[in-house]
Amino acid sequence: MTTFKPVTHVLFDMDGLILNTEELYTVAYQNVLNDYGKTYTFELKTKLMGFQSHESAKTIISELNLPLTPEEFNEATKKQFELIFPDTQVMPGAKRLIEHLHKHNVPIALATSSSIESYELKVNKHHQELFSLFQYKTFGSSDAEVQRGKPYPDIFLVSAKRFPDKPQPHQCLVFEDAVNGVKAARAAGMQVVMVPDPRTDKCLTAEATLVLNSLEEFKPELFGLPPFDN
């Protein structure tokens, strides 16, 4: 079994990695775009995943020539999010992994590009207990210290600094679903486990340290972390 460099701290992305919110984003965006006769393609989605909300709005407006301002687009999607996001599901293997690392006192934190409002919509109804296991959370779209969204490294560098014991980037392992998130983790000097949407072009997953079909396949001991008990 190939092993990688040992790590001591773990940073988790949220959308598409812990929660099934990527499929919900697709529905929400397509519902808005239907009013303009536009199609939300997976190719365009891949470009946006990991962006901060204002970056996403600007990009989708220019790519699809929408007659909207970013504020108007975000207003329209916000209505969709309020309907769709409260009933999110945890991705396979995510709960087991987060609980396992927490039980073994491995420092874990959340590093999502979402805003805190968007996080609360997605988590508050069903998943508060699971998310309470993180030492702390960084919300890229709501955090002054996160100057630039993924694929820039800002959110992961800021997150590493927020652990009390201040680990070096190489001591941190990132879990991501998005191409931009993998680029951000690599730019931060961190190893990254990618669990991509199955439609993701294989050549776009090449930068990841390890690519899995699901978190259920993850073996913590590969990165020097405590193995699962069973």
Ligand SMILES: O=c1[nH]cc([C@@H]2O[C@H](COP(=O)(O)O)[C@@H](O)[C@H]2O)c(=O)[nH]1
């Ligand atoms: O179909 C989409 N998925 C995701 C995003 C963006 O990606 C962020 C989630 O990124 P992450 O998984 O890194 O938290 C969302 O907040 C949103 O801004 C998007 O615009 N469109």
Ligand SMILES: [Mg+2]
């Ligand atoms: Mg994600």
